[in-house]
Amino acid sequence: AQSVTQPDIHITVSEGASLELRCNYSYGATPYLFWYVQSPGQGLQLLLKYFSGDTLVQGIKGFEAEFKRSQSSFNLRKPSVHWSDAAEYFCAVDQFEGRGSTLGRLYFGRGTQLTVWP
Amino acid sequence: EAQVTQNPRYLITVTGKKLTVTCSQNMNHEYMSWYRQDPGLGLRQIYYSMNVEVTDKGDVPEGYKVSRKEKRNFPLILESPSPNQTSLYFCASRGPSTDTQYFGPGTRLTVL
Numbered sequence: 001a002q003s004v005t006q007p008d009i010h011i012t013v014s015e016g017a018s019l020e021l022r023c024n025y026s027y028g029a030t031p032y033l034f035w036y037v038q039s040p041g042q043g044l045q046l047l048l049k050y051f052s053g054d055t056l057v058q059g060i061k062g063f064e065a066e067f068k069r070s071q072s073s074f075n076l077r078k079p080s081v082h083w084s085d086a087a088e089y090f091c092a093v094d095q096f097e098g099r100g101s102t103l104g105r106l107y108f109g110r111g112t113q114l115t116v117w118p
Numbered sequence: 119e120a121q122v123t124q125n126p127r128y129l130i131t132v133t134g135k136k137l138t139v140t141c142s143q144n145m146n147h148e149y150m151s152w153y154r155q156d157p158g159l160g161l162r163q164i165y166y167s168m169n170v171e172v173t174d175k176g177d178v179p180e181g182y183k184v185s186r187k188e189k190r191n192f193p194l195i196l197e198s199p200s201p202n203q204t205s206l207y208f209c210a211s212r213g214p215s216t217d218t219q220y221f222g223p224g225t226r227l228t229v230l
Contacts, residue, residue: 009158034218044161044208044221090160094219105151105176106210106219108160 002027002093006109013081014117021076021112023091032094033074034106035065039087047089050074061085086116120145122222124209130228131199139194139225141209149212150192151219154178154205161208167192199229 005024013019025031035047048059055067065076074091091109122143131137143150151166153176163176167186181203183195192211196203209222 043223046218110158110160
C-alpha cells in the first residue's frame with residue numbers, strides 16, 4: 001500500500017513570506033502526485049499535479065511543486081504568500097497501474113494547516 | 119457544467135437509524151469513490167467503484183455499504199450509524215481518459 005507523509009501538521013508564515021510544504025511518499029514506481037487545498041468549510045480544490053516530464057510543475061494561485069525521485073518528495077512552494085492562502089493543504093498519491101487496476105485510488109497525507117499572519 | 123453532487127450536505131441523525139448519502143456525477147465517469155475526512159487523519163477511502171456493478175473496499179469500509187447500479191450514481195449507505203462515523207464525507211469521480219479526480223462538495227454527518 002502507498003503512504004503519504006506530510007511532516008508538518010501546522011505552519012505559520014507572515015504574509016509576503018515564501019512557503020514550502022513538504023510531502024514524501026512511498027511507492028516503488030513513479031506515482032501520480034497531487035496537491036489539493038481545502039479552505040475552511042469548503043471542498044477540495046486541485047492546485048497542481050505531476051505525472052511525468054518536467055519535474056517542476058506549475059499550478060493555480062501561484063503555487064508550484066517539484067518532484068524529486070531520489071527523495072520521494074513532492075514539495076509545494078509559493079514565493080509570496082497571501083492571506084487568502086490560509087487553508088489546509090493535502091498531498092495525494094495515485095497508484096496508477098493502467099486502466100482497470102487501482103486507477104482512482106488516491107492516498108492522502110494527513111494535511112498541513114497553513115496560517116498566514118498579516 | 120461538469121460536477122459531482124452530494125445530498126444531503128448536512129445531516130444529524132441518531133445511532134442505528136439507517137441513512138443514505140447520494141452521489142451523482144454528470145461526466146460519464148467510470149470510477150467513483152467515497153472518502154471520509156477526519157481531523158488529523160486526512161482523507162481515507164471507504165469504497166470505490168470501477169464501473170457499474172463493480173465495487174471494492176477501500177481502507178476503512180467497516181460500517182458502510184455502497185451500490186453502483188447506474189454509472190452516474192454511487193450512494194453510500196450506513197445501515198446502522200454509530201457516533202464514530204461522525205465525519206465529513208466526500209464523493210469523487212474520475213474517467214479513464216482523465217487524470218484527475220473530481221470531488222463533490224462534501225456531506226457533514228453527525229451521529230448522536
